[in-house]
Amino acid sequence: MATGRTHRPATRSRGIPEATVARLPLYLRALTALSERSVPTVSSEELAAAAGVNSAKLRKDFSYLGSYGTRGVGYDVEYLVYQISRELGLTQDWPVVIVGIGNLGAALANYGGFASRGFRVAALIDADPAMAGKPVAGIPVQHTDDLESIIAENGVSIGVIATPAGAAQQVCDRLVAAGVTSILNFAPTVLSVPDGVDVRKVDLSIELQILAFHEQRKAVEEAAGEPGTVLQVPKETGKGPDGDVPAVMPA
Amino acid sequence: MATGRTHRPATRSRGIPEATVARLPLYLRALTALSERSVPTVSSEELAAAAGVNSAKLRKDFSYLGSYGTRGVGYDVEYLVYQISRELGLTQDWPVVIVGIGNLGAALANYGGFASRGFRVAALIDADPAMAGKPVAGIPVQHTDDLESIIAENGVSIGVIATPAGAAQQVCDRLVAAGVTSILNFAPTVLSVPDGVDVRKVDLSIELQILAFHEQRKAVEEAAGEPGTVLQVPKETGKGPDGDVPAVMPA
DNA sequence: GTTTGTGAAATGATTCACAGCG
DNA sequence: CGCTGTGAATCATTTCACAAAC
Numbered sequence: 400m401a402t403g404r405t406h407r408p409a410t411r412s413r414g415i416p417e418a419t420v421a422r423l424p425l426y427l428r429a430l431t432a433l434s435e436r437s438v439p440t441v442s443s444e445e446l447a448a449a450a451g452v453n454s455a456k457l458r459k460d461f462s463y464l465g466s467y468g469t470r471g472v473g474y475d476v477e478y479l480v481y482q483i484s485r486e487l488g489l490t491q492d493w494p495v496v497i498v499g500i501g502n503l504g505a506a507l508a509n510y511g512g513f514a515s516r517g518f519r520v521a522a523l524i525d526a527d528p529a530m531a532g533k534p535v536a537g538i539p540v541q542h543t544d545d546l547e548s549i550i551a552e553n554g555v556s557i558g559v560i561a562t563p564a565g566a567a568q569q570v571c572d573r574l575v576a577a578g579v580t581s582i583l584n585f586a587p588t589v590l591s592v593p594d595g596v597d598v599r600k601v602d603l604s605i606e607l608q609i610l611a612f613h614e615q616r617k618a619v620e621e622a623a624g625e626p627g628t629v630l631q632v633p634k635e636t637g638k639g640p641d642g643d644v645p646a647v648m649p650a
Numbered sequence: 651m652a653t654g655r656t657h658r659p660a661t662r663s664r665g666i667p668e669a670t671v672a673r674l675p676l677y678l679r680a681l682t683a684l685s686e687r688s689v690p691t692v693s694s695e696e697l698a699a700a701a702g703v704n705s706a707k708l709r710k711d712f713s714y715l716g717s718y719g720t721r722g723v724g725y726d727v728e729y730l731v732y733q734i735s736r737e738l739g740l741t742q743d744w745p746v747v748i749v750g751i752g753n754l755g756a757a758l759a760n761y762g763g764f765a766s767r768g769f770r771v772a773a774l775i776d777a778d779p780a781m782a783g784k785p786v787a788g789i790p791v792q793h794t795d796d797l798e799s800i801i802a803e804n805g806v807s808i809g810v811i812a813t814p815a816g817a818a819q820q821v822c823d824r825l826v827a828a829g830v831t832s833i834l835n836f837a838p839t840v841l842s843v844p845d846g847v848d849v850r851k852v853d854l855s856i857e858l859q860i861l862a863f864h865e866q867r868k869a870v871e872e873a874a875g876e877p878g879t880v881l882q883v884p885k886e887t888g889k890g891p892d893g894d895v896p897a898v899m900p901a
Numbered sequence: 902g903t904t905t906g907t908g909a910a911a912t913g914a915t916t917c918a919c920a921g922c923g
Numbered sequence: 924c925g926c927t928g929t930g931a932a933t934c935a936t937t938t939c940a941c942a943a944a945c
Binding site (some may be wrong): 695710712724 | 902904905906907
């Protein structure tokens with residue numbers, strides 16, 4: 400496996416906590432909805448409910464951005480929309496490339512949410528020569544051979560990887576070498592990148608596994624009657640060779 | 651907006667921290683790869699590198715599961731694969747339904763990672779009558795009208811929502827009423843669910859916005875020379891009506 | 902000698918609760 | 924009065940560092 404760091408430990412970014420940054424898009428979405436309904440102001444309580452967080456957290460989050468509210472009144476919707484957009488860097492145009500135009504890549508290319516907030520699909524790239532030239536979501540697919548020039552010509556700094564796992568690291572390396580410094584990875588692999596490059600990953604299978612964990616726990620709790628009860632789940636606490644361990648076992 | 655809680659505050663689940671649960675699938679993936687290469691044992695250092703975390707974190711994580719390692723040696727790969735699988739509930743079969751068979755839903759249906767780990771796509775559901783009967787990924791699409799009976803007949807407890815945002819809450823309500831207790835939501839909306847139902851969300855646009863934030867910050871740092879320097883970013887600290895605020899402004 | 906498992910320390914995030922402003 | 928903004932308290936997570944186990 401390649402060396403190099405992965406998932407830089409969070410840019411300490413002028414002091415806005417990473418957890419807050421991750422919620423700003425949520426607030427922005429709720430605010431945009433209010434804005435479309437021409438709601439002029441909103442209280443932390445209302446906005447928090449719309450964003451699915453509690454109001455103390457929301458106010459603390461906003462306090463990192465500055466004092467944008469009015470005591471006794473709330474927040475001006477339009478003004479907050481602008482401030483958060485600017486904080487997130489959405490007041491500028493971000494050309495992105497999507498690499499790997501299979502089912503998922505095509506879905507991403509067609510996803511409206513991209514275009515809506517400063518993101519522009521600048522190019523679609525695939526390794527299959529048969530795909531070259533074929534339009535997906537109105538954009539002609541280009542071949543991987545031209546990856547470097549496509550990045551350079553479009554001034555792309557954000558890349559989306561939707562290739563099979565086996566190709567992801569190689570694609571990642573080429574993207575980074577070509578100047579991409581932020582990567583959204585849909586391939587189920589850990590990507591190694593040099594310092595200064597941000598990677599975020601979206602892994603469907605991981606999300607399902609986390610749900611399965613909680614689902615299983617619910618089933619166990621239910622079977623035991625009282626939810627919250629600390630009960631004896633079948634689980635070896637040592638490496639004892641007996642018990643309910645099946646075929647697969649240690650030496 | 652509907653009342654009700656969203657994103658239950660983390661099932662305190664027999665004491666395994668939520669952050670640890672979220673990493674177990676990562677370890678499992680790395681271990682599976684080792685297993686396929688017939689590697690018998692692995693040290694915390696090696697496994698951590700493969701999973702993209704540091705070894706102290708990995709050891710602490712494993713300590714919540716029990717003592718599955720051997721000092722001076724490391725962990726038995728096969729044994730750990732089994733223990734983590736069981737902890738995550740992957741030793742049982744989880745039938746899932748996918749609702750909303752557009753581009754994304756189809757991509758999910760075709761996604762191999764589902765089947766590989768205990769998850770089985772039990773049904774595809776869409777509101778478009780024209781889709782009904784058409785096979786996607788070899789599975790015939792069924793109409794939303796039959797949602798409740800499909801859930802019941804297949805014993806489904808995990809649902810995936812890939813509908814447009816406008817339909818998501820309604821679909822969610824029906825899934826929950828029909829007995830689904832875990833939901834993976836791809837629609838860009840906050841879902842309201844009763845207590846006891848888990849929701850995880852995947853939002854492409856949010857991920858991109860987080861990347862844009864860091865990307866912007868890099869650009870600013872670079873322009874200022876020294877990375878890490880606390881420099882003056884254009885940013886009002888008060889609500890002063892002058893400055894670089896454009897058209898959109900507070901009253 | 903090597904590598905785990907884990908208390909203790911450090912860091913980070915959330916929640917409380919209320920002073921202060923409009 | 925109502926609602927924001929924020930210190931202080933609480934809770935969670937990560938990291939350190941080392942004794943114990945092999």
